[in-house]
Every structure is written in C-alpha cells, then in structure tokens.
Amino acid sequence: MFKAKLKAEVLKTILDAVATLVDEAKIHVTPEGLSLKAVDPAHVAMVDLSLGKKAFAEYKATDLDMGVDLDKLKDILKLAGSQDLIDIEYKEDAHKLVFKLGHITRRMSLVDTANMGDPKVPNLSLPNQVVVLASELQQGIKASEAVSDHIALVADGKAFELVAEGDTDQAHLRLEGSELIKIQAPQKSRSLFSLDYFSTMSKVVKATDAVTLNLGTDFPVKIEFDIADGNGHIIYLLAPRIESE
Amino acid sequence: MFKAKLKAEVLKTILDAVATLVDEAKIHVTPEGLSLKAVDPAHVAMVDLSLGKKAFAEYKATDLDMGVDLDKLKDILKLAGSQDLIDIEYKEDAHKLVFKLGHITRRMSLVDTANMGDPKVPNLSLPNQVVVLASELQQGIKASEAVSDHIALVADGKAFELVAEGDTDQAHLRLEGSELIKIQAPQKSRSLFSLDYFSTMSKVVKATDAVTLNLGTDFPVKIEFDIADGNGHIIYLLAPRIESE
Amino acid sequence: MFKAKLKAEVLKTILDAVATLVDEAKIHVTPEGLSLKAVDPAHVAMVDLSLGKKAFAEYKATDLDMGVDLDKLKDILKLAGSQDLIDIEYKEDAHKLVFKLGHITRRMSLVDTANMGDPKVPNLSLPNQVVVLASELQQGIKASEAVSDHIALVADGKAFELVAEGDTDQAHLRLEGSELIKIQAPQKSRSLFSLDYFSTMSKVVKATDAVTLNLGTDFPVKIEFDIADGNGHIIYLLAPRIESE
Numbered sequence A, B, C: 001m002f003k004a005k006l007k008a009e010v011l012k013t014i015l016d017a018v019a020t021l022v023d024e025a026k027i028h029v030t031p032e033g034l035s036l037k038a039v040d041p042a043h044v045a046m047v048d049l050s051l052g053k054k055a056f057a058e059y060k061a062t063d064l065d066m067g068v069d070l071d072k073l074k075d076i077l078k079l080a081g082s083q084d085l086i087d088i089e090y091k092e093d094a095h096k097l098v099f100k101l102g103h104i105t106r107r108m109s110l111v112d113t114a115n116m117g118d119p120k121v122p123n124l125s126l127p128n129q130v131v132v133l134a135s136e137l138q139q140g141i142k143a144s145e146a147v148s149d150h151i152a153l154v155a156d157g158k159a160f161e162l163v164a165e166g167d168t169d170q171a172h173l174r175l176e177g178s179e180l181i182k183i184q185a186p187q188k189s190r191s192l193f194s195l196d197y198f199s200t201m202s203k204v205v206k207a208t209d210a211v212t213l214n215l216g217t218d219f220p221v222k223i224e225f226d227i228a229d230g231n232g233h234i235i236y237l238l239a240p241r242i243e244s245e
Helices: A008-019 A070-077 A134-145 A195-204 B008-019 B070-077 B134-145 B195-202 C008-019 C070-077 C134-145 C195-204
Strands: A002-007 A024-030 A033-039 A045-052 A058-061 A064-069 A085-091 A096-101 A104-109 A128-133 A150-157 A159-165 A170-176 A182-194 A210-215 A221-227 A232-238 B002-007 B024-030 B033-039 B045-052 B058-061 B064-069 B085-091 B096-101 B104-109 B128-133 B150-157 B159-165 B170-176 B182-194 B210-215 B221-227 B232-238 C002-007 C024-030 C033-039 C045-052 C058-061 C064-069 C085-091 C096-101 C104-109 C128-133 C150-157 C159-165 C170-176 C182-194 C210-215 C221-227 C232-238
Touching: A002 A008, A008 A033, A008 A045, A008 A070, A008 A085, A008 A195, A008 A221, A008 A232, A064 A070, A064 A104, A070 A104, A104 B134, A128 A134, A134 A150, A134 A159, A134 A170, A134 A195, A134 A210, A134 C104, A150 A195, A150 A210, A159 A182, A182 A195, A182 A210, A195 A221, A195 A232, B002 B008, B008 B033, B008 B045, B008 B070, B008 B085, B008 B221, B008 B232, B064 B070, B064 B104, B070 B104, B104 C134, B128 B134, B134 B150, B134 B159, B134 B170, B134 B195, B134 B210, B150 B195, B150 B210, B159 B182, B182 B195, B182 B210, B195 B221, B195 B232, C002 C008, C008 C033, C008 C045, C008 C070, C008 C085, C008 C195, C008 C221, C008 C232, C064 C070, C064 C104, C070 C104, C128 C134, C134 C150, C134 C159, C134 C170, C134 C195, C134 C210, C150 C195, C150 C210, C159 C182, C182 C195, C182 C210, C195 C221, C195 C232
Parallel strands: none
Antiparallel strands: A002 A058, A002 A085, A024 A033, A024 A064, A033 A045, A045 A232, A085 A096, A096 A104, A104 B170, A128 A182, A128 A210, A150 A159, A150 A182, A159 A170, A170 C104, A210 A221, A221 A232, B002 B058, B002 B085, B024 B033, B024 B064, B033 B045, B045 B232, B085 B096, B096 B104, B104 C170, B128 B182, B128 B210, B150 B159, B150 B182, B159 B170, B210 B221, B221 B232, C002 C058, C002 C085, C024 C033, C024 C064, C033 C045, C045 C232, C085 C096, C096 C104, C128 C182, C128 C210, C150 C159, C150 C182, C159 C170, C210 C221, C221 C232
C-alpha cells in the first residue's frame, strides 16, 4: 500500500529531476520513503533520487514498485499551486494512482515495470570535490551556451573553472577561495561534458542552494544536492566526452 | 444614432464572450442598451448577450443594427488599458464606428448584416439548476483536458459532478452541499458535452464570479452569468454529444 | 587601446538602437567616447549614435575601430541584469573584446571592418520640428499597425498628426498645443513612411522620454533622442515612401 500527502512543489522537484532523463520511471516505495534510479536512453546520464518520509505531510507505505508516466504526472501537477497539498493513494486492484487536489480526483494508470531495469550506480573514486552556489554554475552555463556545445570542468588546488571553447569565442567561469563554498582538489582534474546534459541537470537545483561536484580527469562528474529542505537527495552521474584534439 | 462611452474591460468581456463562437456579429442597439445573439458555424453553441445602458459611462442610441468584425475590434481593444474609457460613435453616412482613446481616433468599417440571421433562442425546460464558483468549474475543466475531449455534467440531489473518462485515466470534480452556491436537482441528470466548447465558454466568466448551469439528461446545458457589475448578462446554450457506449 | 566599464542597460540601449538596422557594426572609439554610423541593407534608414565617456563608470581609449557582431553582443548581455556593471577590454594581439561580468569572462572575436563603409550623414534642411513624448508616438504606431503598412507624418502650425489609411479603416493620432512638448511648423509638411521601420526606431526610445521629429514634405524624417541620462545621443534618418495616389 502507498498513501501519502505532500506539497505540490516537492513532487514537482522530483518530476523535474527525473523527466529531464526519462519519460517513464519506476518509483520504489518503502515504509521509510521513496527512491528512484534511472538512466537516460543514450546511457550518458543517471539519476539516483531519494525522498524520506519526513518530506511528506503524511506518509504510509509498504514495499512497492510503481511505474509512472512522467508526462501524465506533469499534467496533474499543472492543477496545483506550489504550496497546495496533494493526496496520493495507490489502488492495487485497478493498478492506478489516485490524486486528490481540492475537489478534483484524478486517476492515473501505472505503466508496466517489467521492462524497467534497476540501474547499478557505479562506485567511482573521484579525487576532487567542489561545493558551489547553483546560481554561479547556472551563470557559467548560460555564458557557455552561446559559445560551444560542450564544457570542461577543471579543479586545481584552490580554484574551480568551467570552460567553453568555441571556434572564435570563449566563455569562462572561475571561482576560487571564498567564492566557493568548499573545495578539496589535491590533484588537478579536467573532464569534458556535454553542455546540454550538464545544463539540464544544473537547472534542477534552486539558484540559492549549494551543489556538490565530484570530479576526476576524464571521469564522470557526480553532481549532488539536497531537495525538500534536506529530506531528500539527488545524485546525478554524467559521463565525460572524449576530448578530440 | 449610437454614441457611447465605456470602460475597455466591459467591451473586452463582450468581445471575449462572442469571439469564441463567431468572427462577425450583429449588435442590436436600442435606447435601453445593446444585445447580440449568435450561433457558431457548427451549430453546436449559441450566445445570447445583453448589456444595459447602466454598464456605460455615457449612452445614447436609437434602434440600430451594426455588423462588427470581431478581429478588428480586438485590435482596437489592444490599445486600451482595462480601466481606460473608450468613446464610440456610429457614423451613419460612412457606415463606420469611430473609436476614440486618448489622442487616438480609429475608424472601423462595419460589415453587411444582410446575411446574418437572428437566431431563435429555444425554450428549453431543464429540470436541474446548479450555481457554482467559476474557478471550481475551470479547475475541473483543466483536470479533464489531459484525459478526454468530452465531459459529462451530472446533477443529482445535493451533488454536482464533472466527469472526464479517458481510455486509462479519469478526472472528476465533485461538489456538494456548501461547496456549491446553490443546487436544485429534483431528478438525476447527465449529459455529455464537447470539452473544447465548454472550456471556451467557462473561461469567459471571472474566476471569482458565480455561474449558473441549467441541466437535463441528454439535453443542452444553459450556462448563465452576469457581466459588467450586474448590468449585463450572458446566456450560452451548448448542445449535448451523443453518448456512444 | 580600449578599456571601459559601464552599466549593462547602457550597452543594451546601444545594441537595440543599432541591431534593428544591421547585424554587424563598426564602432569608432576615441579618448572622448564612442560613436557609430550604420545604414540598413535596403538603404532606407541610417543611425548615427554617440556615447560620451561620462556614460561609462570607467573609460580609457585611444583612436580605434572595432567590428562587432551584434548577435554575439546580444548573447553576452543576456548574462547581465540591467544594473550590473560590465568590464570591456580590447585585446589588440588576439583582435578580441573581453567582457567580464561577475566571475564570468567572455572573449568575443571582432569582425573585419574592411568592408564596412563610413556612411555620410546627409545635411538635410527640414523646416518643421516636433517634440513629443515617446509613449504618444508608440500608441499611434500601435493603432496604425492593424490598418496599414505605412503612415503619414504631418506637421502644421500648432498640430502634429500621424495618419494611417487602410482600405476600409483608419488610425489617427493628433496632438496639438499642450499635448506636445514643442512644435515649430511654419509651413505645413507631410511625408509617408514605412510603418515597420518607423515602429522599430520608435521602440528604442523609453516611453517616458522625449523624441524630436524633424519633418519636411516628401523628405526623410530625422528622429533624435538622448540616451544614457543625456550622455549619449541617437539620430535616425528614415527615407520617405513615394505616395502613390
């Protein structure tokens, strides 16, 4: 069984985080909260999301997997203001989720989870860690979009850099010392990433929140941040591009 | 003759109410106010609108019919803020309407009314009546749009329901008791309507205003509401769809 | 050399003023400020812009021409709020402009100025002069757009008129006496202009600012206004259309 009540904005954060990578997702529900892992069709990016029961106004569940069509969920969320409470209940017999908002009841069929795998989150050893304000990262991405379709993330001692090199123009974000929330970069690292994927992921974080980047050289980047006032957590993994020079 | 002055927002309400059904309309003017009846090209919906002279800041008219191109009227209204006063005068010799807003004068040719009929509003005996806040109705419509292209309106005793049934999903608005402004439904009624038409009509009402629905089984719905602070009134009739089951 | 710091909104005003006519522009820099002349590809309109060094927070330059791709400049300005300060520096060796905003550095290649001419601003003797609030002009243009693709500008004694004549409809802005900031129209003048061009130019002026129109009969209109709190000035010349009657 699964019966919960939560603020629309929390559900929206989850949806935004996952819908950037996949159209359907398998949500795993336990008495302690929900979790979800998904890999995008191109196998370039992975999301690993968890939301504890404290993120909910009410929560009651047993172990359960639910296949959700994210576009349908998007339609339902359009009915709610960010602070509205949404009731959700799993109807096992009909294999449906029932949403209640105000005087509206919406019944949504679940999708079959038989073909949805359980992605394994690889255990990566990434030597460098940078904690930065999301707004800084988002500004660097915006500057890069006019210049190139990929960016390099560089960490070295006390400085973090986001670099986009176009044929004629360049964009460059450089943060060091107190401009960073934290940096630990014992050895210089540099990896190249698709700007499109990195941008999509970075937009999920609130501008005023902190985001942690775990970096190595020619290694995936692990992007981590809290959601739902610290009662939930998102990890993205993004594979590097091969630098062709 | 016709010479009047009114707030742009009143003229806009009229325009919005009628332009959803037709591109051109014949406005009938009398010393007491104006009125207008129109049927959409598919003969599915009808509007019957009246606006008393109290809705105007100034009003002077003799009996007169004017054929108006509603798209042109829309262009003129774009020049005005909602609280701006617009002067309108009929120039018989040139067969034009002259609008004045601030230092702007706009002359608009009228269209020939020879081919515009005078729709007869059918006299329907609809057993049930529901008065509901427009915002509730609009929320029910929004929920239905993701699910189906038609809806059922149901009245029964103390409850009113708007139901959309899709192939796999459902949307459902249920209002009863104090959630309704008024209900009088001595016998259960249910009719099916095109969501598109019903949505368009329901958007004309201000969210915070009351709207009256007169309902029967497999009968048209009669949608009524006041405009211009009670100095005008709109009636829509919408034909039912045949339920194919 | 060229090294300056200015508010984003000042740079944006320049960009908007010029990008309406051309995609690339040659900016002439001197120790006293910058200037720019450009003619649109159809040779119908010309802009003559000057911005004194007082418009800048910091300014240091020697004589220099820089060819700028205006679309690229637009991308860079998207990174800044209107009150943000932007650092600009010309790098002679790389033939680039380097912009700094917050922690972002953007390097932009300059374009070759060899094929960009130096338009001569014709010396016109226009008998009439009208000074009007930009918002009035913009309202007149908006009213005209639904009616025609060209407008007549008429000055006569104490009145200024903007007239659009369609096949069936007309739009008309008339300002006289105290509705104008100033008028000096010893002889009646009337010229016809492309509404599209005139509209684009008039939108560059802030609605609450004054704009000066210098007018003759079948002569170009000279549109003048200040920018950057009076530390800069824009002159547009727009060729008349031949009246076909």
